[in-house]
Amino acid sequence: MAKQSLKQQSYELIKSNIINCVYPPGTIITEDILCQELEVSRTPIREALNRLETERLVTVLPKRGIEVTNISLNELNMIYETRLLIEPYAILKHGCKISQQQYLHFYRIFESYQTEPVEETAYYEVDEQFHQLFIDATENSYLINTYQTVNSQISRTRILSGRASQDRLFYSTREHLDIVKHVLSNNWDAAAQAMEQHLQASKSSYFEYMMKQQNFLSTQ
Incomplete structure (x- = not known):
């Protein structure tokens, strides 16, 4: 390094x-383990851990x-409470800053997902880009940093929950498509509402997975 x-x-x-x-x-x-793995001294490790603790990824x-x-x-x-506060607001107040070319780019992708199988890794990459588009449009460093913290946890949850069903991926891409259709029509209220509905559906999917995991572990 x-x-x-x-x-x-x-x-x-x-x-x-x-x-x-x-x-x-x-x-x-431990710091010793991290120092050995990264081949650095304790000082950068401690500074990194301090940042990660503020992001709720580690507890010292x-x-x-x-x-x-x-x-x-x-x-x-x-x-999800945080996402529901931030993302519909970002669309409603700042979605107009995003170009139609960018919206059409995502529209074509999400439309193609309606007629062909969705590869999960590729889908999540596009999904993150789409949601980040609205957050970046706010140009508000406080919102952007908050969303970054939240998104890190969502990424972990995706990996822990394993592969999503093709049904959920299909419905998720359709929800994204609905959002884009509304923004292309400059119907920002409807777009914000569609984003809220999408986030609620995503939350329900993860809650269902975690409840199943808890029930499974309780029987072991």
């Missing part, structure tokens, strides 16, 4: 391992180490 970017690179590598569940929720890691446990935070039903509820 280059000296001038040790802090940032340490942060990005540890965060990537957490988001991609290389360090699964509940894992206890005195004399025990660093715990990768779990994703509970309460955590998931807070995540």
